Amino acid sequence: MPFPDWKPQPTKFTEKRIRKMEDEHAELKRRYKQSCITLREMKDSQKRNFHEISPVSFKRMVKQVLDLVHKTPNGLPTRDTLSDLNMSKIALEILQEDAESFITEYFYDATECTLHGNRITLGPADMKLVERLKDPHRHRNLK
Secondary structure, eight states: OOOTTOOOOOOSOOHHHHHHHHHHHHHTOOOOOHHHHHHHHHHHHHHOOSOSSOHHHHHHHHHHHHHHHTBOTTSOBOSSOGGGSOOOHHHHHHHHHHHHHHHHHHHHHHHHHHHHTTOSSOOHHHHHHHHHHHOTTTTTTOO
16 A cells, blocks of 8 residues: 555535535525516416416306397397307417407507606506507597
8 A cells, every 4th residue: 555644534514514505505596687587487478388368267258248249228138148159169269369469469568658658567557558559540539
């Protein structure tokens, strides 16, 4: 043996010290800006294939809207109520996808108006402004 007096040196880090270092590292987790978190959530939601609104509640809402549209002038439902009609699954999916994209775009534009006004909180005025900008002919006489 070339080194008969050699002994392995004890490690500098005991188990207690290692656990303490791991705890300190756990406390120093990276904090992301809110805009980065929002973008990550948007990307995740775009990757998902399912809808934001549950299909059962969306179907119920569609049937309620159809019943409201097809009431007689005295407020009573017509003889053949539309809630008794069955809609194909694909028709409901297409309607739901279109409605969700409309709502998403609407809120995106309203958020842009909020940020343009140097504000953070989205308000009804921003939504009215988006509606007015999207359909100027409807709001021609308003001042």
